[in-house]
Amino acid sequence: MLVIGAGVQGLTCGVVLAEAGWPVRIRTADRPRETTSAAAGAMWGPAQLRPAERVLYWVTRSHAEFTALARDEGSGVRLTAGRMAARFELGDAVPTEARLIPDLRRCTRDELPEGFVSGYRGTVPLIDMPRYLDHLVARFQGAGGELQLSPVQTLADAAAEASxxxxxTGVGARELVGDPGVHPVRGQGVVVRNPGIDEYFVELTDSGEFAAFMPHGDRVVLGGVAEAQEWKLDVRPEVSAGIRRRCAAVEPRLADAEVLDELVGLRPGRESVRVDVERYEGSRIIHNYGHGGCGVTLSWGCAFEVADLVEG
Ligand SMILES: Cc1cc2nc3c(=O)[nH]c(=O)nc-3n(C[C@H](O)[C@H](O)[C@H](O)COP(=O)(O)OP(=O)(O)OC[C@H]3O[C@@H](n4cnc5c(N)ncnc54)[C@H](O)[C@@H]3O)c2cc1C
Structure with missing residues (x-):
């Protein structure tokens, strides 16, 4: 069996399939630590994507897996408390999957940073992506999987190689599948030395510029931006400066934190996530792409669904 892609989706599918006993080879154009997945913050969080019922199932299954993974210190997953807040009134109607957050409660007024009017506090899985991707690679290879740095030129080549x-392929599906519905939503992040922060913060907004920070031991990943239809992968200093300014306004200790790295990734935007089977030149192609800004959150649920589709 051939899996194309070694971001969080390809690797998680690889793990689930290899651990179920299938011989699996992954071919990837980029090393796992050079994918969009490596640039993610990342947190498991409510995912307002389509198809809504499937997404709720994927989010729920992933929550259970990440919660279990948090017991293994080497996984890069840790249950972490923090706040999700908005500059407008969020109201009492929370997304269904937010009920999975065991200690979810509204922020008190003094728990909200200046300029924010409502928010929630709760403990969620935070995922230190570079470490987590290494963990997935080790688990995949430990189950007998083979990882090859080798781009796939066409679906016909893939179908000739495996039934x-x-x-x-994330945003790469636009070209490989010829799916014009896939588009990039560019993100940029700044990694700083942790000045002592142990809680996450995420601004809830529809705006393309927001404040978010996620601590991972001695580093904190700061975000964020979401620029639709932008393919460029170069780091933009003015974007990093804006991210730092917005995060420091929420958490002043971040103002002078030493910058360790800057990251860029292209979220695979699509009107709805695609997980389905296509018959193609005598082979089955199981598509699993278009997870937008929630590919980590959905990863285990989608991988289990892919495995169900493989079983037929
Ligand atoms: C700044 C930022 C912050 C984010 N924060 C979060 C978060 O907190 N929580 C969350 O759930 N999500 C978050 N996301 C979204 C998440 O990162 C993506 O949804 C997810 O990484 C998509 O995973 P993927 O495996 O589908 O794609 P990718 O990680 O892009 O991997 C695609 C893989 O396919 C390979 N590929 C492509 N074309 C070919 C080809 N022709 N042949 C061979 N290989 C190919 C690539 O080399 C790569 O290995 C964030 C994203 C960004 C950019």
């Missing part, structure tokens, strides 16, 4: 192909 079952799992397509986890």
């Amino acid at each position: 079952t192909v799992v397509n986890c």
